[in-house]
């Protein structure tokens with residue numbers, strides 16, 4: 001038996017099977033439909049007796065190569081790509097839950113995910129309970145006979161709280177519930193939720209998978225039988241990934257490991273420096289010894305990742321002043337880009353949730369989030385120092 005390839009090698013090599021002309025760089029298959037040799041083949045493809053492409057809302061070779069590469073990296077049987085991270089979450093719920101089902105979700109999740117669960121899906125009869133990411137007892141207590149899904153993000157956005165995936169998977173499985181983990185912040189380069197017992201992984205490929213802030217995309221990963229209804233929803237409802245975006249993400253994944261290492265190295269150096277600044281009350285970064293789940297993060301993740309948040313003593317005014325005084329950092333809510341970005345969560349990503357929900361999630365008015373990019377860390381520090389002073 002040959003030795004399995006290392007993850008860094010899989011990121012470069014896995015999934016690149018659709019190369020009809022021997023191309024070394026994977027092709028972008030920009031076609032909406034595929035031609036059959038005859039009527040019988042068309043019937044066999046539609047009937048599922050013969051594998052192969054039919055229409056790009058169902059499958060497309062560029063998208064398949066992206067799905068296979070990401071599946072290899074996450075150690076998943078199956079990956080289905082979506083038009084965005086939000087449509088990945090939507091497809092997961094639409095595929096696996098029905099009206100009357102109950103979902104338990106962490107309070108510390110992406111602001112738009114809170115809205116999707118709490119406002120939109122609620123109107124369609126989904127029951128949702130929000131609990132503390134870091135308190136397993138609350139998850140246990142929230143389980144009802146109709147509970148279908150646990151939904152977490154770890155580390156969370158923007159406070160980088162970390163939950164014990166293996167422990168939550170255990171609680172979920174004892175009750176016949178599936179655990180979905182949004183692995184956007186870590187990517188498979190730093191964390192492997194399926195190996196820890198999770199059933200489903202969600203990705204916003206828009207972030208670190210792209211790595212350069214170009215395209216929107218997402219993915220759902222897991223076992224074949226779990227993913228089948230998710231794929232069924234996607235091919236029918238249509239929020240699938242475009243061939244162009246899949247091609248960009250394929251190229252992005254090739255450099256995922258080196259980028260995540262560089263993002264993490266910069267983020268740790270910046271977090272340690274921020275901790276020493278007198279204007280800052282608290283720094284949130286899983287790679288800091290002062291982080292409440294430092295030991296768990298060290299065990300569960302390869303590094304702390306690229307997101308650092310901090311509370312300014314001066315509240316919202318100080319936060320806005322700091323943001324407005326930057327000259328290098330991009331004032332934008334995106335993350336996972338080579339360019340460092342700076343955000344005020346309370347008035348942007350988390351502005352649509354109520355003030356009470358924000359307080360419950362620990363998002364203060366003085367909170368600033370930095371998605372640390374690949375610039376030299378000294379230049380990032382210098383850009384922030386101006387505003388801190």
Ligand SMILES: *Cc1c(COP(=O)(O)O)cnc(C)c1O
Nearest residue numbers: 084085086110182184204206217
């Ligand atoms: C951005 C993000 C999403 C949503 O992804 P889109 O691609 O913007 O739709 C979901 N979860 C997390 C953690 C995110 O950061």
